[in-house]
Amino acid sequence: MAAAGEIRDHFHGRTISLCTALDIKAGECGEDCAFCLQSVHYRNKPVPRPMKRAGEIVAAATAAAGEGCERCGLVARGRGPWARKEWAALLRAVEEIGKTGLMPCASLGILTPERARALREAGLERYHHQLAVSRGYFPRVCTTHAYDEEVETLRVARDAGLSLCAGGMFGLGEGLTQRMELAMTLKELGVEAVSLTMATPVSGSPLAGRPAPPPLELLISLALWRFLLPDREIRLGGGKEKHLRRLLPLGVVAGANALRLDGDEIPPVMTPETVREMIGDLGFRPSREAVHVCKCLGDCSPEEEQG
16 A cells, blocks of 8 residues: 555645535436435435526535635436436536636536537536446446446547546445456546545345445555556545545555545535545645635625635
């Protein structure tokens, strides 16, 4: 793990990038992904939540900017279709988030070329799309769509001029070999950022009841990803608090150079303040400091901002 940390330091220095993810819409999804709480195929039936208003989204993004986040990801659970008003509200939110100083990102599932171009024109900087697991293991995780659809979405986003964040999930019954195969796929696709989620199979899914990998195993896998992806951003996302527990700080030691700054647990174990404190205790600093962000989104004078 220490060697992986040296690789991270060489390519990324001693800074940690922070981001947040905002759930803007949730629905009953017809896909059967074993890790997704929005799937209608399993016992815990999802409760649809309508699209948040653009103003709500921007207010949450503004707060995240004040906590030191560089990026704000807009996440829509479920798989389309989008109502015209919802899509228009999403594009407005992307435009306004850019005014906060945050880089807007989105994770909206399978993407068409038309949607990708519209997002880019609205100011979206990066598209996030999880491959979840390796190609060979994917049929054990999802049977309602093909792995090629996931890969094609990344190519569509790239063709539209968006940078890419993709990655996978540890804890779905895969082994070390499958994790390394996924890392090589991400390397071949040339994604700029790699996100890592510590997952728990959904109750009632074929993978439910499998024991969670021990924290040290997860950290070793993370370190090996840093060896395979030396210059990529590796971001620890959801589930890190639950699955790494007291070893969470070692996720940075083992090669991560970015963290998702929001509550992975309910209630969250670590607040934004304690995350920044952890970063400092490890001898790192956030790439962007927590600051006051004006809520008028750039329409006021400097004197008004200070007031």
